Amino acid sequence: MIYSYLDMSGEQTSIDSNYQEVTAETATKKRPAKVDINVLLNKVRKEKKKEKIEGYIFLGLISSVILIGGIIVSL
Secondary structure, three states, X not given: OHHHHHOOXXXXXXXXXXXXXXXXXXXXXXXXXXXXXXXXXXXXXXXXXXXXXXXXXXXXXXXXXXXXXXXXXXX
């Protein structure tokens, strides 16, 4: 078992050392004590509004393609 540890490639050793550095960095980061629910709700509302507008634009494009296609076929 000790032999397999000594025979480990340099890549694996560097991955292990990077992992330890990342965990040390995340341990020192401070988290905010409170989260304002109104801020989160406003973000969700903005995203839903944006998705709704994108849906209307997509519906308008599809409708215009069908309308133009119908006009071209009727000629």
